[in-house]
Each structure stands twice: as structure tokens, then as C-alpha cells.
Amino acid sequence: MPTYGNEHSNPTSQVSWIQQLALLEQQGEACILVSVLEDKGSVPRDAGTKMIVTRNELYATIGGGHLEHLATQMAREMLISIGDGKTDNKIHIERFNLGARLGQCCGGMATLSFEPIGFNQHHLVLFGAGHVAKALVNIVQTLPFKITWVDEREAEFPDYLAPNVHKLVTDDPVGEIKHMPLNSYYLVMTHNHQLDFDLAREILSQDHFSYFGMIGSQTKRKKFDLRLAHRGFEQGTIEKMQCPIGIAIVKGKHPAEIAVSVAGELIAHYQGETLEAKRPLKHNTLVG
Incomplete structure (x- = not known):
């Protein structure tokens, strides 16, 4: 046989x-x-x-x-x-x-x-290791996520990371996207607007993510939308990017407040809830 x-x-x-x-x-x-x-x-x-x-x-x-x-x-x-x-x-x-x-x-x-x-865990790729990202990791590491935390600056990472958090120091963050698992969650919150845009362009080009969010104001969103459209991205693809991010009812500029808002949006997404529409401009003063 x-x-x-x-x-x-x-x-x-x-x-x-x-x-x-x-x-x-x-x-x-x-x-x-x-x-x-x-x-x-x-x-x-x-x-x-x-x-x-x-x-x-x-x-x-x-x-x-x-x-x-x-x-x-x-x-x-x-x-x-x-x-x-x-x-x-x-x-x-x-x-x-x-x-x-x-x-x-x-x-x-x-x-x-x-x-x-492996069904209870989602893979989150977090670009940027600033204050908001640090506050966010403290919350998300307690949720059903495996986190790949990406930044060019090794000194920005904390000395201790939870077992489900993998630090990735690289001089080519954009190039790392093609190595990430299908249906990953992506959050972009780097210190560089041009890097944010390059990451957005690559993530949308790959188009195999579960969620893609970018920290920023409505003004930043409008600028990025125009730049992406000029590079040939269709409106339906551009709209897959969540920006601003977070739950509208949770307001505040403190990193911990922003982190709670963003974590709430991630939870809502993996629980199958429909995400909120873009927040009005007057409620969006986050700086990407």
C-alpha cells in the first residue's frame, strides 16, 4: 500500500x-x-x-x-x-x-x-520604541498577542521584556515587513514621519494584515492619503489604514492614556467588533 x-x-x-x-x-x-x-x-x-x-x-x-x-x-x-x-x-x-x-x-x-x-494569539508588529509604544507594550503583553517590537535604536528598548515580546533592532524596518507572518497586526508609531510613510506604503502593498494602525492626527492622515494616492494606491486600500488610532471616548495626551485607547481598539478588533470611524479633527491632537 x-x-x-x-x-x-x-x-x-x-x-x-x-x-x-x-x-x-x-x-x-x-x-x-x-x-x-x-x-x-x-x-x-x-x-x-x-x-x-x-x-x-x-x-x-x-x-x-x-x-x-x-x-x-x-x-x-x-x-x-x-x-x-x-x-x-x-x-x-x-x-x-x-x-x-x-x-x-x-x-x-x-x-x-x-x-x-497558536489560535489564541495574534501577532502584533510594533514599529517605534518611544514613550507611547513603551506604555502600549506594558498593556498588550498581557493580552493574547505575540509582539515583534521594531526600532533602529537599541538603547530605546527596556532592559526587561516579557517572554511574548521579541525585540528587533534593524536599520531597515521597512524590509522586515516581508518576513512577518500573514494576518499580523501592525502599529506604526516611529519618531520619523518619512519612515512612517514608507512603512505604510509597504504594509498596504503587501496587503495581508489583519489590522494596520498609525498614530497621528487627522492632518497627518490627510497628507498621507494624498501621498499614497499619488503613488497609485486605490482609495479602498488606503482606507484600510486606521489613523488616527484608539477609542474616541478615551481622550488624553499622556502616553498611558493613549496606550489604553489604542489597546482598546486592538481588543475590539480581535473580538470582531466594527471599529469606529475616524474621530473628528478637534479630538485628534496626537502627534505621530
Whole structure:
């Protein structure tokens, strides 16, 4: 019979799947961890064996054959269903009769668990390490976010960062965008208006984000809209940029007040709420 084993040319070991899981988590890519919970009789792999299934890749193996092929199909159906919001991201357990159900000559029974991983976290790419960004990170790091915090100035970062905050010091912030996971959240609040614009242009060009917000006033927004339009961006694309950012009812110029307002908007977005329209000019005195 055909073998539907690992999709990589070099099967990973049961040690390296842990490393691969950590890498996927760092990249913000959701996956299903398939584990053999129980084995009876003759089965391809013993209890405790694991493999990782993403939408396009397969890491490690639970023994190949029809069992692994069916488990991979089920895992990918889970990924799509959970991603579309059709099912909850709960562990699913399934028992397989390898002889009667799958027609494998080895017979036996195998119980598999399908554990969704990475669905509760959103990936936030934060450009800029100024006072507002520092205040915002203190809040967002307590929410279901993995944060990539980008700035050209290493000295601006705090000495201690939470485990879900990754510092990225680079002299090419714009070039980092193409390396970020699909459907990331983007917040632009750098110290340089030209850099803000370059980042906006690249983020909108990539157009695979869940949310894109930029700190600034209505005046800044109007200027950026015109510049983007002159560079060929359609109005529908430009309007995907949230600027000004934050919840209108939360006013104030103190970094902590602004951070609370912006965090509220992020929460509203991932909870599926419709974001507010642009705030009136008189309520927007934030300086980007």
C-alpha cells in the first residue's frame, strides 16, 4: 500500500518536533499537534509519539501509512474550520481501528489527540520604541498577542521584556515587513514621519494584515492619503489604514492614556467588533 509519511525529505525526530513547535509559535503560525494517546495491538508508533501539521507542512511522523494520511487530512480540516470560526479550538480525540477502519495489515487500535496550537494569539508588529509604544507594550503583553517590537535604536528598548515580546533592532524596518507572518497586526508609531510613510506604503502593498494602525492626527492622515494616492494606491486600500488610532471616548495626551485607547481598539478588533470611524479633527491632537 502507499505510504503517506512525512512531507519533508528528512523526517524530524521526536526531539526536534519540540523545536519546530517553538519555531512555529515564534512565527505566529497555527498548527495541530497530533499525539498517539493509546496503542493496542500492532500499531505504527507507540503512545507518546507526535507530529505537527500546518496548512502546508508536516513535521515528524506517527508512522506513515493510511493512519498518518487520514490524521493529516483531519488536522488540516480542523485548521481551516477553526480559522474560519466554524468550530472551537478544543482538543479532539479520535480512536482508529487500523484493520477494520483503515485497512492496514498491522491491525490494532490507536487513539489520537488533535490539539490546536497558536489560535489564541495574534501577532502584533510594533514599529517605534518611544514613550507611547513603551506604555502600549506594558498593556498588550498581557493580552493574547505575540509582539515583534521594531526600532533602529537599541538603547530605546527596556532592559526587561516579557517572554511574548521579541525585540528587533534593524536599520531597515521597512524590509522586515516581508518576513512577518500573514494576518499580523501592525502599529506604526516611529519618531520619523518619512519612515512612517514608507512603512505604510509597504504594509498596504503587501496587503495581508489583519489590522494596520498609525498614530497621528487627522492632518497627518490627510497628507498621507494624498501621498499614497499619488503613488497609485486605490482609495479602498488606503482606507484600510486606521489613523488616527484608539477609542474616541478615551481622550488624553499622556502616553498611558493613549496606550489604553489604542489597546482598546486592538481588543475590539480581535473580538470582531466594527471599529469606529475616524474621530473628528478637534479630538485628534496626537502627534505621530
